[in-house]
Amino acid sequence: MLGPAFPATLADAQGGDELAFAAIFRDVQPVLLRYLHMIAPAAAEDVAAETWLQVVAGLTGFSGEERAFRAWLFTIARHRAADWGRARGRRPTVPLVDSGAIEMLLAPDTADVVIERISTRAVLSALATLPRDQGEIIMLRVVAGLDAADVARIVGKSSGAVRVAAHRGLRRLADVVDRSGVTL
């Protein structure tokens, strides 16, 4: 995150400064893509591009601090991802815990594969084993840097439900790491 530099950078970008806008883009785009790889894996870059178009169109009208900016941007991204999913007749998600996929992930060969990928892709793979709402909430809380109230507004749940889902997801993730011996 840009931190204390954000207000001035945002003001410059709203005034038409390309470098300021590029600084904001470079700060947010990586985490935006990682988030979109989880909720719209086949169209993460396309959805990100549509998100930025909408951000650019509304940039001059935005006012707020950095976390509010990220909350606004990730809300747009989630809506665009939902549009993409509707447009392509997204298949219903099945919680992996019910499908036995976690056991498949913990099979020696799969664990070996995960161990070999000591990278962000390994973390994303581990997160992908979680139920979708838990993985998304963890991404928004930890990766996007939003607080529970922001995430609650984005996903349409109460702050308490967000906290519970995040804890459950983290426990499950830690359990996967522990049992598989994965070194992330």
Added chain:
Amino acid sequence: MPGIPLPSWLGPEPDEPLLDMVLAGQTLPGDAPQGIVTMADGLANLAAPAGPGELPGEAAALTAFKRSVSPGSLSAVAGTAGTRRRRVAAGGRVRLAAVLAAVGIVLGGTAAAYAGALPAPVQELAHHVLGAPAARHSSDGHPRTPPSHAARTGPQPGERGRGSLEHAAPHGIAKNGAKNAHSAHPGKPVRQRQGGHGRNPKKSSRLNR
């Protein structure tokens, strides 16, 4: 009640403070379980700055940004307050120009009517409406083109310089002007000129009455 232990599912889980620290991106204590530490490190990697190849779409986003801030791209930022302000200002300028043009036409038309310089039907209308002088009529009863107009149309295309001089000097040079008018315009204005024999057109029109 004191002394009676609550079932674990009613109270907070023992790892909740640690999990909240993970969610907040805080550093975990040294005695944290290894699984949670490893997981926290991995999640921190996800929030790290961009690695190689993690900035696709930058060119497209910058292009969209440039279009949105360029002065001529109203469509790119349609609906913003700035656009609305620009549109209101542009609409105001158009309305002001229209009002000024209308005022100019009214004032100019009125002045032309009192100078008797309008085409005869219009001059007649101005006579009735504004009280401007009536249109002059030739001996055959047809409305007559104003003298100044006749003088302007007199010269041959190749003699424009002299024609302008004729118009400026009522005597002498006007003789050539009448001749030129006769050859170029055999209609009614020329017949009046013939009656006047090169005199001041205004004067000749009075003679024709």
